[in-house]
Amino acid sequence: MSEHRAIRAAKRPLSIALPVVAVVAASLLAGCGKQSSVDPEVTASAIAPVARIELKVEKVAPGSRTGEQIYNSVCTSCHAAGALGAPKTGEAGEWAGRLGKGLQALAASVTNGLGNMPPKGGAADLTDTEIVRATAYLANTAGASFTEPPVE
Template structure:
């Protein structure tokens, strides 16, 4: 069998596989009574990739739909506690004045900048893609106030 014949055969097999899947999908739609729109909504991706420097629609929507700024305690409890409660990757532990003293000495502006932009093992915004700068600052203030 020539290379061209093999390629054509594979394309024909692929075509029939897609056609068979489409027929199966059509019968599934009818069997469960779901419209194509309902199926598309059900199997839609749960997230999007955001590229630095471009607007991220998912994060913007999440911030826009919130009921206002979250407290520093809420942000800490949701996003920061995983690392700062036990000192993951040398993160300063919440409530440990010795861990925080050299960082506090750098000033709040530096601490907030590190939290927003990331530093060492800490990712930018500490994994809170939906946090505003003000919410990040509030979380840093909460940690500092409780760690002196």
């Protein structure tokens, strides 16, 4: 008889698990065929990125940029921080010896390159007039009173 009890005891978990599996299967099948109640637009907005970057390419014809525009797009990377030995923007002490040379000599240094600065500050599309404008703008931040050529 003890053998009979052992067999019944082994079957007991199976007799409990079988109805549980049947109920779970029935509930899963009951949900089949129903259309999703989730709105795809709500889902898309919920997973959308938090921030968006939009780049705007602004093409300006060579020769029509102001000294400030050229400084902001080309010169600021070195002159704002004094990188690679560049005199800092607005630091009169660093510009004092250079300003005495005059605007044309400074512009020639920009055109030909000087020290670590490549010719035309690395912007090969700059015209000679634009170089003078940018040079005058940068020098004027350090106390010079050069006149920028007008933009036509």
